[in-house]
Amino acid sequence: MPSYKAPTRDVRFIVNEVLGLESHGFAGGSADIVDVVIEEAGRFASEVLAPLNAPGDAAGCTRGADGSVTTPAGFREAHARFREAGWATLSAPEAFGGQGLSDVLGFAVEEFMSSANQAFAMYPGLTNGAVAALLAKGSVELQRKYVPRMVSNEWLGTMNLTEPQCGTDLGLIRTRAEPRGDGSWAITGTKIFISAGEHDLTDNIIHLVLARTPDAPEGTKGISLFVVPKVLVDDDGALGARNAVSCGALEHKMGIHANATCVMNYDGATGWMVGEENKGLAAMFIMMNAARLGVGIQGLSQAEVAFQNALAYARERRQGRALTGAAEPAEKADPLLVHPDVRRMLMDAKAFIEGMRALYLWVGLQGELSDKSADETARQQADDLIGLLTPVIKGYGTDKGFETAVAMQQVWGGHGYIVENGMDQFVRDARIAMIYEGANGVQAMDLVGRKLALNGGRAIQALFALVDAECAAAKAEPRLADLAGRVEKANGELKAATLWFVQNGLANPNNAGAGAYPYMHIVGIVALGLMWLRMGGVAARALDAGAGDAAFYEAKLVTARYFGERFTPDAGALRRKLEAGSEAVMALPAESFWFG
Numbered sequence: 001m002p003s004y005k006a007p008t009r010d011v012r013f014i015v016n017e018v019l020g021l022e023s024h025g026f027a028g029g030s031a032d033i034v035d036v037v038i039e040e041a042g043r044f045a046s047e048v049l050a051p052l053n054a055p056g057d058a059a060g061c062t063r064g065a066d067g068s069v070t071t072p073a074g075f076r077e078a079h080a081r082f083r084e085a086g087w088a089t090l091s092a093p094e095a096f097g098g099q100g101l102s103d104v105l106g107f108a109v110e111e112f113m114s115s116a117n118q119a120f121a122m123y124p125g126l127t128n129g130a131v132a133a134l135l136a137k138g139s140v141e142l143q144r145k146y147v148p149r150m151v152s153n154e155w156l157g158t159m160n161l162t163e164p165q166c167g168t169d170l171g172l173i174r175t176r177a178e179p180r181g182d183g184s185w186a187i188t189g190t191k192i193f194i195s196a197g198e199h200d201l202t203d204n205i206i207h208l209v210l211a212r213t214p215d216a217p218e219g220t221k222g223i224s225l226f227v228v229p230k231v232l233v234d235d236d237g238a239l240g241a242r243n244a245v246s247c248g249a250l251e252h253k254m255g256i257h258a259n260a261t262c263v264m265n266y267d268g269a270t271g272w273m274v275g276e277e278n279k280g281l282a283a284m285f286i287m288m289n290a291a292r293l294g295v296g297i298q299g300l301s302q303a304e305v306a307f308q309n310a311l312a313y314a315r316e317r318r319q320g321r322a323l324t325g326a327a328e329p330a331e332k333a334d335p336l337l338v339h340p341d342v343r344r345m346l347m348d349a350k351a352f353i354e355g356m357r358a359l360y361l362w363v364g365l366q367g368e369l370s371d372k373s374a375d376e377t378a379r380q381q382a383d384d385l386i387g388l389l390t391p392v393i394k395g396y397g398t399d400k401g402f403e404t405a406v407a408m409q410q411v412w413g414g415h416g417y418i419v420e421n422g423m424d425q426f427v428r429d430a431r432i433a434m435i436y437e438g439a440n441g442v443q444a445m446d447l448v449g450r451k452l453a454l455n456g457g458r459a460i461q462a463l464f465a466l467v468d469a470e471c472a473a474a475k476a477e478p479r480l481a482d483l484a485g486r487v488e489k490a491n492g493e494l495k496a497a498t499l500w501f502v503q504n505g506l507a508n509p510n511n512a513g514a515g516a517y518p519y520m521h522i523v524g525i526v527a528l529g530l531m532w533l534r535m536g537g538v539a540a541r542a543l544d545a546g547a548g549d550a551a552f553y554e555a556k557l558v559t560a561r562y563f564g565e566r567f568t569p570d571a572g573a574l575r576r577k578l579e580a581g582s583e584a585v586m587a588l589p590a591e592s593f594w595f596g
């Protein structure tokens with residue numbers, strides 16, 4: 001049975017030492033609060049959620065003949081404990097019953113919960129996104145009625161976009177909304193693949209649903225957003241009649257078995273519009289952007305738990321001898337960890353995980369700065385960086401997260417393929433993160449097609465400048481000079497790839513489409529390079545200052561070096577792929593793809 005221990009030391013290092021959260025003066029940013037929250041959240045994840053992960057996967061959710069859905073044994077109790085312990089309200093606004101603590105903490109807690117039990121963490125995770133959309137676009141009345149009880153997790157939320165004929169292309173939505181004349185709407189249609197669409201964790205479920213009003217324009221310009229509760233809520237807040245929304249079926253899936261993925265039938269269900277008519281997609285994007293960062297964190301979370309279990313195995317399992325001579329001659333064989341190829345896999349994992357953790361926490365800090373900084377330029381830059389890096393954290397983060405989970409399964413050899421050892425669950429659970437919230441190819445298109453050109457390329461220019469400045473500063477530190485040179489080179493590849501898009505992407509949009517994926521990965525490498533330079537700098541200074549825990553800081557410097565040597569060279573290869581353009585990609589006629 002796999003185990004999980006939250007990486008609290010690493011999170012405290014990033015939050016307190018690298019980001020210096022305390023110095024920004026945000027609520028809950030002081031090191032003592034960070035330490036308590038992180039340690040307690042880690043304990044909850046390891047002790048309450050992790051033990052339910054494998055049994056939840058084996059049992060899955062079940063649907064009764066009446067359409068009710070039961071989550072696996074222990075989930076309802078765990079959710080009650082999650083609420084009681086205050087994890088639901090952590091970074092929600094105080095005006096709606098939240099604790100108002102920093103998003104940075106909220107993100108870290110999300111990682112722990114997701115590593116421990118991704119299927120469980122999705123229930124409250126989606127609710128956070130639904131709350132964000134209601135707070136940004138909902139009327140005061142809707143906010144008053146729903147948000148406090150969603151913040152407290154008394155009720156959970158969902159996100160209903162997908163229909164059988166419509167996934168990426170939301171312009172194809174058919175679900176209809178007819179005005180009832182009393183301010184409410186009758187919603188009719190079928191949604192598929194709805195996470196947490198029905199379950200037994202809460203008495204009510206608040207669905208956010210995309211639908212078309214009569215005479216709405218075709219395509220994405222004619223979509224509106226509605227809030228549709230499972231159980232209608234009286235004006236005094238009491239639960240009333242059951243609404244005409246039900247779970248028609250549960251999907252049978254590859255992973256996240258304990259999260260109910262539902263076909264949802266809306267049969268004239270009563271809903272209320274959120275925001276303006278025909279502006280529903282913009283409102284839903286608020287939820288989706290929050291969710292995309294959350295999904296990026298899921299990718300990392302599965303990599304982390306798989307890494308922990310692969311490392312434990314590599315220390316215990318003995319096969320063969322070290323190439324340079326027996327490491328433990330008294331034993332019949334050495335531990336797997338002596339083999340360079342096993343170390344390659346584990347070091348790849350470590351360099352990705354710690355770099356990506358720093359990146360998502362840094363982007364969490366940008367979220368705080370974009371809301372709260374007194375400096376307008378700082379607010380704007382933070383906003384630009386969040387926009388630019390959200391598809392990268394989602395796309396690159398989940399690609400690498402899955403790749404890492406597979407590599408960690410590989411460390412277990414054949415035993416990784418055996419279900420009772422549990423490594424397969426990490427692979428299966430990690431896989432979905434590459435698909436939902438916009439498949440990763442679509443993230444790459446969002447990055448290249450939308451985010452790059454916004455405001456004359458201001459966001460990518462800001463990233464270039466940040467990386468250049470960090471490289472220049474790090475060159476003065478002998479322990480980081482090599483890494484700085486390599487990250488600078490990768491940044492150069494990114495600049496060249498960006499210029500290539502400017503010169504070749506507009507004239508032929510297929511060049512942008514064919515190069516978007518490698519581009520997303522180059523941005524991922526450069527962004528992680530920036531994080532490794534910062535972490536390396538903090539580690540070097542801590543060692544010079546004689547801070548305790550020298551092994552921790554030394555490991556940071558070694559991993560930073562590994563990142564430079566083993567990750568940054570890929571930027572050049574990816575750029576060459578991208579610059580090959582789209583001709584060969586698009587040349588084959590559809591009928592020539594296969595000759596039987």
Ligand SMILES: Cc1cc2nc3c(=O)[nH]c(=O)nc-3n(C[C@H](O)[C@H](O)[C@H](O)COP(=O)(O)OP(=O)(O)OC[C@H]3O[C@@H](n4cnc5c(N)ncnc54)[C@H](O)[C@@H]3O)c2cc1C
Pocket residue numbers: 159160161162166167168169192193194195196253261432435436437438439440441442445
């Ligand atoms: C377990 C699970 C849970 C889910 N939870 C939810 C949920 O809670 N709410 C919800 O609304 N949906 C949910 N989804 C749906 C999910 O978001 C979609 O499956 C996803 O967005 C992709 O849509 P699709 O499956 O229709 O694929 P398609 O849109 O058909 O895409 C298929 C492939 O083509 C590519 N592609 C499509 N269009 C383009 C394009 N224009 N350019 C380049 N490439 C393109 C995609 O990248 C993908 O690789 C869930 C799905 C699953 C499997």
